[in-house]
Structures are given as structure tokens and as C-alpha cells.
Amino acid sequence: MESPVVVGVDGSAESLAAAEWGAREAARRGAGLRLLHVRGRHPRQAGTDITRSADHRLALRVLRRAADRVHAVRPDVHVQEAQVEGPAAAALARAAEAADPLVLGSRGLGRVAGLLAGSISLGVVARATRPVGLLYTSDAADDIP
Numbered sequence: 001m002e003s004p005v006v007v008g009v010d011g012s013a014e015s016l017a018a019a020e021w022g023a024r025e026a027a028r029r030g031a032g033l034r035l036l037h038v039r040g041r042h043p044r045q046a047g048t049d050i051t052r053s054a055d056h057r058l059a060l061r062v063l064r065r066a067a068d069r070v071h072a073v074r075p076d077v078h079v080q081e082a083q084v085e086g087p088a089a090a091a092l093a094r095a096a097e098a099a100d101p102l103v104l105g106s107r108g109l110g111r112v113a114g115l116l117a118g119s120i121s122l123g124v125v126a127r128a129t130r131p132v133g134l135l136y137t138s139d140a141a142d143d144i145p
Helices: 013-029 049-073 088-096 111-117 120-127
Strands: 005-008 033-039 079-085 102-106 132-136
Touching (some): 005 013, 005 088, 013 033, 013 049, 013 102, 013 132, 033 049, 102 120
Parallel strands (some): 102 132
């Protein structure tokens, strides 16, 4: 059985674009698609029962929105939705071990800002031992003339 294409989704436009790309890649490979949302993305984020419940409901909305986008583009692709606990870079790097590939949307921070920000995407790429695809999207302000 072909390993699934796994896409990290956080509700951003970039992650939704990555979900669409991942759906097309899954269809091309004849594989399934796993949409993955990381809860408690930040290592120091502590939560009460109320915040954990709110995080769970948010994750369900994020995953549903991404699945709806995928079904609009590739209704033939089998989609699985999943939530895992963070921190995000470590959780996504673990997910990459069972993926072929792991796909992430990368915000248009620009070259220098992206390096200084210590983005989740860079943390995943540094840890992963399997293929990771970064779908880069940029804002007009980030375009290099």
C-alpha cells in the first residue's frame, strides 16, 4: 500500500493551498490523503480543560474546511482527518515518517525574515528524514523586483 500524502493544516490560506496540492499529488500516486492539525503548537502553551476543548473544536473546523477544499478539487481522493498534540515542528516531523511526502504551506516571510522567525516549516525540514514539500506562497510585499 502506498504511503499517504500528509498535509499539515492550520487554517491559513497557505495550508489550504498545500491541501489542494497534496490532493492532486495523492491522486497522481493513487494514494490517500491525511490532513493533520497540530493542537498545542507551541511548546510552552499550557491548557486548561476549557482551552483544550476549544483547541479541539478549532481543530475540527480547520480540518473540515481543508477537507471541503480537497473534495472541491479532487472528490475522488480518500481523505483522513487527524489531530495530534504539539509542539508543531516535532509533531509534523514525526508525521513525516509515515508520509510520502509531508506537505506544508509556507508563508511568504521572505528569505531573511523566514530564517530569523524560526518558522515551523524550517523546524520540520531540519528534523524530517523523509520527503517534505513546502508550498511557498508570497504576498505582494514579499515579491523581489
